[in-house]
Amino acid sequence: MDTWSISAALLEWRLSTELMFLRLLFFTLFFGGTVGLELMPQPGPSSAGRPFDVIDYSARVEPNISDATVKGVVSIRLVVRAANQDSIDFDSGDLTIDAVREGQARLDFETRDRHVLVRWPRPARLNETRELAVEYHGAPRSGIQFFPDRSQVYTVFSTSQWLVCVNAPDDKATMTLTVVLPGDLTMVASGKPVARRKLPSGAVEHEWRQDRPVSSYTFGFAAGRFSELTEHSEGHRLRYLASGFSAAKLRRVFSNSADMMRFFEDRAGVPFGDRTYTQVLVVNTVGQEMSGFSVMSEAYGRAVLDDPLAASLTAHELAHQWWGNSVTCAAWTHMWLNEGFATFMAAAYMERRFGRDQYLRIVESWRSRYETIRDAGHDRSLVFPDWNRPTADDRTLVYQKGAYVLHLLRDTLGERLFWTGVRDYTRMHAGASVTTADFQHAMEHSTGRDLSAFFRTWVY
Numbered sequence: 001m002d003t004w005s006i007s008a009a010l011l012e013w014r015l016s017t018e019l020m021f022l023r024l025l026f027f028t029l030f031f032g033g034t035v036g037l038e039l040m041p042q043p044g045p046s047s048a049g050r051p052f053d054v055i056d057y058s059a060r061v062e063p064n065i066s067d068a069t070v071k072g073v074v075s076i077r078l079v080v081r082a083a084n085q086d087s088i089d090f091d092s093g094d095l096t097i098d099a100v101r102e103g104q105a106r107l108d109f110e111t112r113d114r115h116v117l118v119r120w121p122r123p124a125r126l127n128e129t130r131e132l133a134v135e136y137h138g139a140p141r142s143g144i145q146f147f148p149d150r151s152q153v154y155t156v157f158s159t160s161q162w163l164v165c166v167n168a169p170d171d172k173a174t175m176t177l178t179v180v181l182p183g184d185l186t187m188v189a190s191g192k193p194v195a196r197r198k199l200p201s202g203a204v205e206h207e208w209r210q211d212r213p214v215s216s217y218t219f220g221f222a223a224g225r226f227s228e229l230t231e232h233s234e235g236h237r238l239r240y241l242a243s244g245f246s247a248a249k250l251r252r253v254f255s256n257s258a259d260m261m262r263f264f265e266d267r268a269g270v271p272f273g274d275r276t277y278t279q280v281l282v283v284n285t286v287g288q289e290m291s292g293f294s295v296m297s298e299a300y301g302r303a304v305l306d307d308p309l310a311a312s313l314t315a316h317e318l319a320h321q322w323w324g325n326s327v328t329c330a331a332w333t334h335m336w337l338n339e340g341f342a343t344f345m346a347a348a349y350m351e352r353r354f355g356r357d358q359y360l361r362i363v364e365s366w367r368s369r370y371e372t373i374r375d376a377g378h379d380r381s382l383v384f385p386d387w388n389r390p391t392a393d394d395r396t397l398v399y400q401k402g403a404y405v406l407h408l409l410r411d412t413l414g415e416r417l418f419w420t421g422v423r424d425y426t427r428m429h430a431g432a433s434v435t436t437a438d439f440q441h442a443m444e445h446s447t448g449r450d451l452s453a454f455f456r457t458w459v460y
């Protein structure tokens with residue numbers, strides 16, 4: 001959020017920033033290093049040409065698991081960033097919009113190309129706060145998955161397929177999410193649980209609150225007939241959900257979680273942002289990080305039981321809580337700052353857990369995948385001109401070449417400078433959005449080295 005106008009939202013934001021600063025200070029004293037006011041996230045224009053910033057979403061969503069449908073209503077509170085706007089648009093995926101209201105007034109709207117365009121009844125003025133409510137329904141084929149046989153429903157990228165919102169990763173907002181589910185299901189969502197209300201129908205309303213502003217792609221929930229195991233470690237609550245896994249097996253699947261948490265907090269120089277981190281094994285997914293929780297597949301859980309080296313995906317998803325969810329690429333064209341980082345950090349954890357040789361084996365696999373693409377003439381800058389139709393090679397570049405380049409930067413700078421730079425970068429931009437130039441600047445500022453030749457060769 002980046003408003004300096006006097007409002008309740010601003011006060012709330014400043015209080016949370018101050019709290020974050022105190023936690024950072026404590027953390028810095030504990031782990032060493034320096035933190036100064038110049039390293040705090042600076043409020044400033046975040047929207048890449050967007051004429052408004054969303055401050056808060058408040059949604060009530062009713063998934064119907066047996067029909068694979070969803071209906072909902074979302075109130076979107078926003079600050080206008082450009083003068084005299086007569087309309088506004090949101091991402092709406094393949095949802096059908098039933099109504100848009102401002103207060104009691106019904107507004108005109110049209111849907112086009114996965115957007116809903118709403119006409120303001122009176123033009124929106126600069127810095128004005130407005131609030132719209134959008135009612136919608138649909139049968140999404142992506143963004144949310146339904147498994148009626150297993151009584152499971154969970155969200156995976158992208159959010160606008162089940163919640164009308166702004167997809168752009170640099171528009172961070174808070175959210176209250178209420179999900180209506182059959183009474184026998186357990187749920188996790190972004191943020192923390194606020195209330196659980198039994199309805200006359202027997203269904204249950206689960207209300208969760210995400211009170212740190214985050215990108216909409218990290219909003220989500222997962223529900224099923226899960227059994228649950230909770231462990232406590234150094235002030236964190238680690239919660240594991242799955243069905244068909246005994247407590248002993250769940251403990252083994254996620255046995256490295258506390259160690260990973262410690263490792264990433266140390267490498268980030270920033271404490272984990274929530275009290276609870278939840279990991280869910282669901283019917284089927286490639287793995288998806290959301291704010292405060294991750295989903296991975298049951299098959300993956302079984303793979304970890306057979307081969308401890310498979311823990312790398314658990315590390316990748318947890319690393320995203322810092323690199324991706326907290327320090328977020330300002331646009332998808334800079335996605336290597338999310339995915340290259342998470343891939344690299346997972347390997348750095350594997351090095352700590354299984355030794356240097358394991359790390360070097362992973363680096364070698366990145367190098368060979370990257371060189372295959374380069375030799376085929378498909379190498380590209382890690383900063384993409386657009387991310388509209390990425391190829392499989394483009395994804396490999398963002399994930400594996402991105403991680404390989406971070407490894408090369410580590411080699412170039414040496415252990416002390418590299419990790420100090422990563423900590424300073426992460427602290428400086430925690431809770432904010434970043435471009436590749438921000439990363440280069442932070443590393444140069446922290447290490448005192450001119451990295452322009454390195455970034456020209458490997459990044460641009």
Ligand SMILES: [Zn+2]
Nearest residue numbers: 316320339342
């Ligand atoms: Zn990832």
